[in-house]
Amino acid sequence: MEPGEMVLYESHSVLHGRPFPMNGRFFANLFVHFEPLGAFRRENHDEFTNDIVYHEDSLISTEEYLPPYVIPDSPWDEQWREQNPDGWYLLNNDMGLSARKGDLRTMDNLYIQDPESIHEVDDNGWGPLHEATRGGQLDVVKYLHEREVDLNLKTGHGRGNTALRLAKQYHGEDSDVYKFLEGVGAES
Template sequence: MPEQMTELHQAAAVGDYDLVEDILKRNKCSPNQKDIDWNNKTPLHWAAAKGQTEIVRILIENGAQPSLTTDNGWTPAHFAAESGKLPVLRYLHSVSAPIDMEDCYGNRPVRIAKIYGHTDCVQFLERAKTECREHRRTVLLKGPPPNDI
């Protein structure tokens, strides 16, 4: 059966922290479930797009993978960049989530932020680019740290 939008997707999108927490505690739904009706968005994609930083945090702490992409290759960082959600981008970067991956058309979140005129996000993503590159190099050489996602 194809996967569809769940109660967790909806709670993440509207910012209902208590409901998200309850669903995750009861293991009622995988935080990585993709919704085929909405381009394979996960609850994390929805929370990032809506600027729900605390929900992004609790989803990641409960196993949501920030590297999962939609059918066009967008990560949660692409959605945060499109909406101008700098606190979400900062949080994603703080947990070494991929904030500079290319989508299916070669666009990185920084380009998406430029298109939508989110100058603060562009500046942050430009500064973070070097750190992202260094993190990937370290992981390739040494392997991920024990708590890496």
């Protein structure tokens, strides 16, 4: 390519390019590809949604994971499987980070792929329950409780704080997270 030439790229439904030629001796192209795991425009272009619609069948399949935005048995299902024979997996496979952010959808996908991931701790002995508690993520704390995570597990590989103590430290005894943990019998 020479200075002054124009480059056009075609993607799924859009032609991308620079409407004017590049100047100078050097240039760079950067493409960012992403999966729409947030708000996106529906097919009719008039209807918007705030969250992706997750389809139970795409989440529960243990042999071939479909991404949550591909509807099973839709025209895109077969095409997607042909292009991705190894299935789909999350790039973010950090249960603790997802718990801290309150990202239940990612947590649920990780849990389906590996149910033991909700019990794993990091190098400092912090598990998803500790991260969710510190972040004040009540829905995540409830989610983990429903899946029988040990509410009395201590950080620091048994030498640190329980989730109830973290809730008190970070949010106080009047917080919803503290009240919930205390109400279900968590110890300090």
